[in-house]
Every structure is written in C-alpha cells, then in structure tokens.
Amino acid sequence: MTSANRVTLKGTSVVIEGNDIDTDRIVPARFLKEITFENMGNYLFYDVRFNEDHTQKSHPLNDPKNQKATIMIVGKNFGCGSSREHAAQAILRFGIQTIIGESFGEIFAGNCKSVGIPVLTATPETLASLKKTLEENPSTSVTIDLVDKTAVLENHSFPISIVEAWRQAFLNGSWNALSILKANTDKIRALDASLPYKF
C-alpha cells in the first residue's frame, strides 16, 4: 500500500484558541459507537459547536468564512487525553490537511501522522505573530513547505518544526508505514521466536 507524498500544502486557516484541548472535546465519546470513521467529520468539536437541541453555537468552525479552511492553528497540548483516532479522522474528514500548534498530545499526533495529517509545531512567538498576520488578512492563503520547514503568507515566512522522521515520511510518501514494516517480516518472525516470553 502506498500513500501520497506531502511536500507543500496551501490553503486558508482557522484558529482554535485555548490550551489542553482534549480528544473528548474534539469528538465526544458517544460518537465513538460507530464501526466506521465515515461520519466523524460531522462530530468535530460537537459539544462546543452545537447546543443540545443541535442548533449552532458561536465557534470558529461554524463561521461560514472558515468552511473551506485546510490549516488549523491551535495552542498547547492540543489533542491530549484519549487515544481515539476518531479525533484525527474527524479533523481530516472536516477538510483539514495540517495542524500547527505549540505542542500536541503524543498519541493524537501519532494518529494524525497515521491518517496523513502533518502535525507542525512553532514557538509561542511565531504562533502569535502568525495569528496576528492572519487577523489582519483572514482570507490569505498560507503555504506550508515541508522541504524548508516554513509557513509562508503574504511576504512573511514563519519557521515551523516537525518530527524529522515524520517529515521524511511525508516527503517520500511513506507515512502509511504498512509496506515498510511488512518488508521486514522475516526479521519480525525471528524476533518473535527469540523473545523470552510467549503466549
């Protein structure tokens, strides 16, 4: 199985303010009772976007001007908590292609990588100045370049970071790791046989 490479990503952005936004908030547990990920995009941030009678609350993702956003800008420790891949799937299926933040819950970040979303980090200063530039030009398109690790908008260039192994995987299209893992099946079987514990 192959996965398409990700070298540059271009699009408009949406800012989700706040720190420690957990995966229960990204997709509440009651929506995890489905056996496919198909509908997850509908449940993204459900309880902060909708009232219990399903009417909309004020939220950046309900704002018509953000409906086509492909870049999500977040704060610290975004995606902490539960391992539910449904959170990454919901973000992907909503149409988001990449997330930039100060830090991420590690299982969530891994899940984003698994589904093909590069998770990018930036310093608080860079994020603040990126957000300020976006406030002044909300409809401006941002270009994420994974080769030189920058986010470019208007004539500003902002430095971003990404786990180097993941950057390589996105650049060469191997972020779906199945085939590279499978290539070592003989070694896997040998290790299985040599481990000091079995079942």
Next chain:
Amino acid sequence: MSKNTLYDKVWDLHKVATLPTGQDQLFIGLHLIHEVTTPQAFASLKEAGVPVLLPKRTFATIDHIIPTQNQQRPYQDPQAELMATTLEDNVKKFGIQFFDTTTQRQGIVHVIGPELGITRPGMTIACGDSHTSTHGAFGSLAFGIGTTEVGLILETQTLPLSRLKVRRITVNGTLQKGVYAKDVILKIIQVLGVKGGIGYAYEFAGSVFENMTMEERMTVCNMSIEGGARIGYVNPDETTFTYLKDREFTPKGHAFEDAKIYWKSIASDNDAVYDDVVTIDGNTIQPMVTWGVTPGQSASVTDLIPSPESLPEDARKNAEEAYAYMKLKPGMSMQDIPINVAFVGSCTNSRISDLREAAKILKNHKVHPNVKMLIVPGSQPIKKQAEAEGLDQIFKAAGAEWRDAGCSMCLAMNPDKLIGDEICASSSNRNFMGRQGSPTGRTLLMSPAMAAAAAIAGHVTDVRTYL
C-alpha cells in the same frame, strides 16, 4: 540520552530494524484489544484479504460499551450490540482469544491483563486505549495507540516509533493515613503539569513506590498519560513477582524461575542515566481533588479553590474557563463542593483493594439522600471476590448500586451517564468537559475512599475524618 534504564533495555530487546525514516521498528510482544478502537482496523485486513500475523500475541475483551446492568444480549442500544457482534466476528475470523462474559474473565482491558498474568515485566504492550500505561506497573513499556496502529500490529506485530526521553520521578517518605496511590499521581500531575510528560517515559521510584502494592502501582501508571507521558513504569521487584506467581497465564515451575531471571535483568541499573530527575516528598501529600477540567487542576482537600492570581500566568485563562464550566468560584473551600453522583470504578480504581477501601468508609453509613452512588468492579473475578468478602452487602446496605464489570461512567459509552450538569465525585481518570456523558456534566477526580466519603457527606470531604 538515557542509558541502562528499563526503558532502554526493553526497547533494545524489541527492536526489529531501523527504518528508512530513522525511526525504529519495534516488536509489540502483547497486543490488547477491545470493541471500540478495532473494527476499522479489522475491516482493513478483511478488505486486503490478509491474516493477523501472530494472533497468539493479541487478546480481546469487551469493556467500553458493555452495560453494567442487564448484560442480556442483544444489548438495548443497537450501536453497542453492533460493536459487540463486530468484535465477536473479528476474533472468530482471525483466531484471537476473547474474554467475553461467558468466560468469567471479562473486564476492563487494563484490569484483566494483569489479573490473568498476561501482563508481565519486560514486555512491549500496546492497546488502542490511552490508559495502556497502566501495565507499566509491571516494568513493561506499555502505551496507547490509535486504530491505524492497531491495524499495523495485527498485520506486522510491529510499529514505527521514535525513542522517548526518560524522566525518573522519585517519591520519598511515607504516605499519611488516608492518602492513596490516586493522591500520589494527582500530586505528580499537579507538580509537573498535564503537558510535562510530553516526549517522556516516566520511571516511578522511591520508597513510596517500593512500598506500594501492584494495584497501587497500577493506579499511578494508569494516569501517566494524564500528565502527558504516554508511558509510565515501575521497576519490577519481589512485590511484582509475588503478585504474578500462580496466575493463569504466568509461567509455572521452572519456567517461572527462568522468567524471573529475565524480569530482574531488565530493571534499570543502579548507574542508569536519565534525561531528567524529579523528587517529590511523599510525607506531605494530602488527599487530592480536582476542581477543574484537566487532571492538573487540583488541590488538597483541605485547601481552597485557587484564585487565578495564585496560578502561573499561562494557566489562568484555562482556570477561568474551568471555573465557568464547573460553576465553581475561586476562594471557595474544596469541601463546600456539593455532589450529586459518586462513582467508584474505571481502569484507575476498580480493583479489589479499591473496593475494600470504599467499603471500609461506607460500612455502617448511608449514602446521602441527594447522591446516587455507583460501584462498578473492574472485572468478573473482582466482582466474585468482592461478593465472597461481603463487600456488596456493605455497598447495598449503604444505598449504593452494585454493578457488573465494565468502564461504566468513566467515559459513559454505555447507559451509565451523568444527567445535565450533575457533579460527580469520581475515582476515574479524566475530568474533561462532557467526559461522563453529559455535555454539561462535571467531574471531581479523587481516590475511591474520598469518593465514598463524599457520597456519605453529600459534598467533598476529608476522608481522614472517617478513618
């Protein structure tokens, strides 16, 4: 970079190869699965027409969606029923051992692994559940994964991973009476923060951990992830070996002695090198309760809800949000927080020792008339054991509901849920907004004994007055 720690040794033993990306391909010696995070992974295997590579290294249970009252099939919730039948079909098709309710071994995945002796020292353990860190109590590298990774393990028994740094957290001294493992981990998270563990595996050490039972160590390791650390572990010792001896899946006789040699060999060396070291005084830890919407927003039961000014600047905005959601005011005494529900259960605190502690408090008392209390054992064997000891009679006499094994109200993917903005004294692990099933429901995390005391008082109270 860490050297000669348990983390380094176990990692090296399980490394299959270095991948072209620079990551390591790590063999996963034990894979645990449940109904919620696996159906899409199995669907991919079916679509590709491939088998599970090493089915004996995967074990299944059902815990998240199972009702804790009336477990008759079909379940009343058709979505829950579909999740259950999907898992049943998958384990059958792929040849995986499944501890369903008919086996009398069913329970929460992080409770039954250790209970059956499946979880042992020196393993790599993964499960599509963030509280997999629980199994680190045995000196294993155990961590939560997503569904795509579940699929990778099913097909290859390996994952592409980068090494973490290792932080040794030493808790010295002796815990006061009325202070439990839950208070220790809530204190650690309060000190290091909910994101302090990002990029780290936590090694828990010091006299407090040396003196803990395995069940207490599990409670601490369980919540490593709430401190941002995907992995938390305790080096194996005689307490570990004694716990494991004679369990169903533990090697027997000579094989047990051989296993012990391996288990001892993977403990961190005395001269091990750590990336970071933290020391906490165990003597001064008080019973802890959360007041906010992250497990780090906590205070001692004798304290006041902190004012924003007393918090670090970057924590203030979150605190304001938390007060508003929790409908609590800074400066209020923790013990003035009223409760409507008390919950003892979850992969953090549903083991027999947790139930015994709750029973000690509830004995000869009544649950407050304004409070509904649920006590949910972590597994079928725990339920049986509790009943053999008469704990169920104590719970029922106090007016608490005694349920069947499952995740229950910890995340409310089953009929056990908060209603409206009910506030729950909970022995579970997460106080996130909406966590217990109502979008406006409120959670106060605490030890099982503290939850029992709160159930009697009708508000948060210091369990030490009941001892």
